[in-house]
Amino acid sequence: MPGNPDNVLVIACGALAREILAICSANGLGHIELRCLPAQLHNQPRNIPDAVRKVIDETRGSYADILVAYADCGTGGALDKVLAETGARRIAGAHCYAFFAGLETFDDLEADHLGTFYLTDFLVRHFRTMVVEPLGLDRAPQLRDTYFAHYSRVLYLAQTADPELEAAAKDAARELGLAFEMRHTGFGLMTDFLGDAPEHVPT
Incomplete structure (x- = not known):
């Protein structure tokens, strides 16, 4: 068109x-x-x-x-x-993650804490189809500790203030066996x- x-x-x-x-x-x-x-x-x-x-x-x-x-x-x-x-x-x-957080802020986040797995609103909503299933964790959950051996936290960069998404992000962190942190970035x-x-x- x-x-x-x-x-x-x-x-x-x-x-x-x-x-x-x-x-x-x-x-x-x-x-x-x-x-x-x-x-x-x-x-x-x-x-x-x-x-x-x-x-x-x-x-x-x-x-x-x-x-x-x-x-x-x-x-x-x-x-x-x-x-x-x-x-x-x-x-x-x-x-x-960089343009949501801001380029300098993201660099600081990376320097401050290595081993971070990032989530956005979209990834929280689609955690199973974008993370769990592509990595095969639904079929072989024992792979989790191999994939995430060098990660220590999940950092949820939230675009919106949504308690349901925050709860889902915490669930995702628990599923990955990682500590949870959250930062509201907006857009x-x-x-x-x-x-x-x-x-x-x-x-």
Whole structure:
């Protein structure tokens, strides 16, 4: 379907859809259109750059601008190469934990406590399908101690204040056999990233 040349397209990880829609609604960003790629791509990050390129190629010239709501996300710079070739721009950071927490804050968290397993609202909601099942812990729970031998805590970076999600995150930490901590980040850098998307004003 052709895009609106007055609008901005955001190509996003499906794990960020809820947050992006909430930001757009709260900030009157009606000129932003969202197209999400499957969150499961994170299990094979080498496929992210080509998936993003495919959408850019399909929509080139149909929008005023194209933004990419992915961090590097384990692509080893391959996503940035695609963006350099196509002129699209992405949010800063190595992964969503960094841009939710803030880049310097995340670096401090890493330096302060090695061996941290991070959760976001999305990962809490989809803990079984994004963590337990891909790791095979539902079929072989004894693998938990092997996978997480070098982890000491779960840190839940919460985008919303939701007691049910907090309880589920604590359950996830118990299932992994790790201590639980929580920090409320809100949407981090994402709000400014989307807010900077230029809105076309007809002349």
